[in-house]
């Protein structure tokens with residue numbers, strides 16, 4: 001063990017060798033995104049196409065991040081594998097229709113203010129519904145199977161099937177259109193490159209969610225407790241905090257975020273199906289595994305990488321598009337078996 | 347003997363199907379330092395974890411200030427005034443030293459004066475204040491773990507083998523800290539295999555073997571009586587001399 005540090009602190013005359021060691025920052029995963037993007041530029045060939053593909057990838061990555069962020073924390077904090085997380089995505093999107101369809105006039109109005117207002121209201125409703133649903137889901141479905149992974153997988157998948165069927169019962173089996181508000185449509189033209197407005201909005205919302213989560217996790221006591229709990233929940237309890245309350249809070253917040261992701265994803269596709277949540281879950285799981293289970297930063301990077309790779313391969317080698325996520329996951333796990341940012345566990 | 351702060355009587359603890367504690371009787375007098383000795387696997391850590399509610403006692407009572415806490419949940423036991431320094435230290439490596447201590451301070455803000463007092467024993471903590479605790483050396487991590495337990499006044503501190511693998515210089519700082527804590531009326535239950543380290547510190551002593559307390563008495567008595575030491579500590583003594 002490196003006792004020199006200690007004696008250095010005690011001794012009155014510090015010398016050069018006793019200076020504080022630098023904290024090594026793990027840059028390599030962060031560099032993956034720009035390196036990947038730049039490598040693809042010559043392959044794609046056309047700069048405007050490359051810009052479009054990259055922005056589309058970033059937008060999709062942000063939406064996946066919003067959907068996945070809660071799940072990775074739930075796993076990190078309580079070791080709970082929630083295969084039903086996708087239900088909150090679907091329910092969130094359908095809950096948004098409760099606002100967006102009756103207030104169609106606001107959606108179709110050529111007014112940024114009305115459009116923002118109606119989408120904001122839809123998001124609030126969707127997050128409230130999925131938050132409450134998450135709370136019930138945790139009580140009824142997850143709590144009885146703490147510590148039992150196989151049962152968790154089975155029962156949370158069951159929960160998702162029930163949720164999807166409920167959507168079908170309420171909204172019918174048909175696809176439902178979810179029109180994008182008037183002023184969110186269209187593209188901004190930069191030189192030869194066209195960038196869809198909604199993609200920029202998605203990137204902005206995703207960044208806002210990430211920055212907020214980052215600040216909460218680093219600057220607030222609750223956030224520090226969550227990070228401490230991910231590492232060693234037992235010790236958090238021994239310090240006098242109820243980890244269970246923290247967990248319920250994280251579960252509810254994560255469900256509400258999945259609901260937000262569902263609204264954004266629904267507006268992006270402009271049609272809703274009950275299975276949209278379960279369909280995106282494969283990608284969400286790949287993202288949180290790539291990122292390192294329990295790591296929000298890793299989840300963010302993983303989401304951006306997965307979406308970019310999917311977009312680039314979809315353009316360059318369409319036949320490989322479906323397999324690209326799996327290949328990316330294999331490559332990253334070969335490099336870092338615990339994911340990009342491994343989370344220390346007790 | 348003086349008033350008891352903590353008293354275990356007939357405590358049994360099962361871990362899975364294993365019957366680990368088999369009727370532990372342990373008395374911890376208020377304001378003193380009680381040393382829990384015993385060879386590897388005797389059940390010392392299990393005893394501390396049972397007190398903390400991290401394992402559930404299957405029989406017997408754990409009285410803290412007269413109240414039976416055997417069925418109380420860990421956070422409430424901590425709130426009642428018991429702090430725990432586990433054998434593994436369990437510092438939060440992703441958090442800075444400051445954040446580790448900040449979470450241990452349940453009142454909200456940390457008391458500057460008390461921090462300075464702690465830095466007096468463990469100067470490295472001040473130096474590495476805003477440094478991720480995971481990057482510290484083993485000895486420094488142990489300082490974080492102990493500082494976390496004393497960042498606010500607690501009634502009872504459970505400490506599990508703090509000297510394991512540490513250099514003598516750090517152990518001196520620890521002895522100073524424990525002595526001053528005793529002076530502030532903090533009760534300490536210290537698990538230790540290194541008899542020479544606790545000889546000067548302990549007031550009372552209990553020796554465990556095979557999930558039971560096989561000897562309890564004063565430290566003075568045990569450190570006088572070489573025959574008793576031989577009999578009780580046998581191998582673990584020789585290993586440390």
Ligand SMILES: Nc1ncnc2c1ncn2[C@@H]1O[C@H](COP(=O)(O)OP(=O)(O)OP(=O)(O)O)[C@@H](O)[C@H]1O
Nearest residue numbers: 361364366384385386387388389390391392393433
């Ligand atoms: N999680 C566990 N599962 C099964 N058995 C355990 C577990 N933890 C401890 N034991 C067993 O309980 C007995 C007592 O262990 P304990 O850790 O309390 O001993 P100890 O006195 O602290 O030993 P040491 O000095 O090595 O730390 C040992 O036989 C050990 O193998």
Ligand SMILES: [Mg+2]
Nearest residue numbers: 390391392433
């Ligand atoms: Mg032990």
